Amino acid sequence: MAHGEFAIIERFFIRQPIVHPATEIGIGDDCAVLHLPKSSRIALTTDTLVSEVHFLPDVDPRRLGHKSLAVNLSDLAAMGAAPRWALLSLTLPEVDANWLESFATGFFRLAERYRVQLIGGDTTRGPLSVTVQALGVLASAQPMRRFGARPGEGIYVTGYLGSAGLGLKIRLGEFVCPDPEPIDRLEVPEPRVGFGAALSRFASACIDISDGLAADLGHILRDSGVGAEVHWEQLPLSPAVRHYVEISGDVELPLTAGDDYELCFTMARQHEESLRQAVGGGVPFTRIGSVEARPGLRLSRAGKCEDFPMRGYDHFGPQP
Numbered sequence: 501m502a503h504g505e506f507a508i509i510e511r512f513f514i515r516q517p518i519v520h521p522a523t524e525i526g527i528g529d530d531c532a533v534l535h536l537p538k539s540s541r542i543a544l545t546t547d548t549l550v551s552e553v554h555f556l557p558d559v560d561p562r563r564l565g566h567k568s569l570a571v572n573l574s575d576l577a578a579m580g581a582a583p584r585w586a587l588l589s590l591t592l593p594e595v596d597a598n599w600l601e602s603f604a605t606g607f608f609r610l611a612e613r614y615r616v617q618l619i620g621g622d623t624t625r626g627p628l629s630v631t632v633q634a635l636g637v638l639a640s641a642q643p644m645r646r647f648g649a650r651p652g653e654g655i656y657v658t659g660y661l662g663s664a665g666l667g668l669k670i671r672l673g674e675f676v677c678p679d680p681e682p683i684d685r686l687e688v689p690e691p692r693v694g695f696g697a698a699l700s701r702f703a704s705a706c707i708d709i710s711d712g713l714a715a716d717l718g719h720i721l722r723d724s725g726v727g728a729e730v731h732w733e734q735l736p737l738s739p740a741v742r743h744y745v746e747i748s749g750d751v752e753l754p755l756t757a758g759d760d761y762e763l764c765f766t767m768a769r770q771h772e773e774s775l776r777q778a779v780g781g782g783v784p785f786t787r788i789g790s791v792e793a794r795p796g797l798r799l800s801r802a803g804k805c806e807d808f809p810m811r812g813y814d815h816f817g818p819q820p
């Protein structure tokens with residue numbers, strides 16, 4: 501079936517009723533318009549996923565729809581913002597109705613779960629890429645920032661580390677593993693939205709892990725003017741990642757692989773119990789080390805403590 505640009509938008513992307521009263525104009529005009537209550541503060545973010553850079557061209561489009569929104573909701577979560585609106589810019593090599601239907605299903609399933617309203621976007625022809633903007637409302641007086649970590653505080657992460665990185669290795673045929681967990685983490689990451697909102701009362705600094713723990717924790721440490729010691733034995737690893745590390749000896753994967761979209765934060769240890777109660781046990785979090793006054797990242801493992809580079813995936817850095 502032939503589809504013009506607006507027919508695609510109508511068929512696949514105009515699906516939601518207005519869910520937030522502040523949405524004055526949604527999809528269909530030159531701009532969306534929001535009418536915000538006076539004191540509200542909006543957090544805005546955008547992320548692009550490019551075929552063959554961020555995802556394999558044969559990825560399940562439903563999973564791609566989910567992930568393109570999820571990575572943006574993860575950024576909002578990292579600052580403690582509650583998601584409300586999104587814009588979606590799609591560049592497509594061709595109009596494939598089945599592909600678009602699946603993509604939209606994945607996108608809107610996640611959007612519905614967090615009551616995110618799609619209010620606009622753009623649709624163009626070209627090499628496949630997906631850009632999403634997300635807007636959220638800051639709940640607490642202070643958004644969580646990348647600075648604010650203080651010596652003596654604990655360093656924490658949600659969920660598991662390195663799973664998405666292992667998923668990529670499995671997808672590329674570099675490792676064989678029957679457990680679907682790593683590929684699920686790579687392709688259907690769960691943004692820590694509720695956790696981020698609850699966390700903002702307790703954390704001194706927070707970031708979401710998109711480029712690997714060492715790089716992203718590195719941002720917190722540099723921006724806070726502090727350093728850290730991280731204990732390898734305390735890193736939360738899924739059974740699949742544990743098995744991979746045992747077989748390969750690749751102890752760096754959990755520290756350097758990107759795409760996990762877990763939160764990494766610093767917090768005074770006395771808040772651990774209150775945070776556990778506030779988040780209600782749904783999302784586990786683990787203390788992996790402590791903030792120190794001396795700059796730099798140190799990794800202790802098997803009784804030895806060594807400097808560890810605060811590097812991860814960098815599109816314009818040296819390629820591995």
Ligand code: ADP
Nearest residue numbers: 509513527528529530588590619620621622623
């Ligand atoms: P313009 O040419 O003025 O930028 P478009 O014709 O590109 O407008 O888009 C028409 C309307 O559809 C706009 O409201 C735009 O925000 C929306 N839109 C376009 N593409 C998408 C998309 N992929 N998802 C959601 N809304 C979209």
Ligand code: MG
Nearest residue numbers: 621622623624
């Ligand atoms: Mg346009």
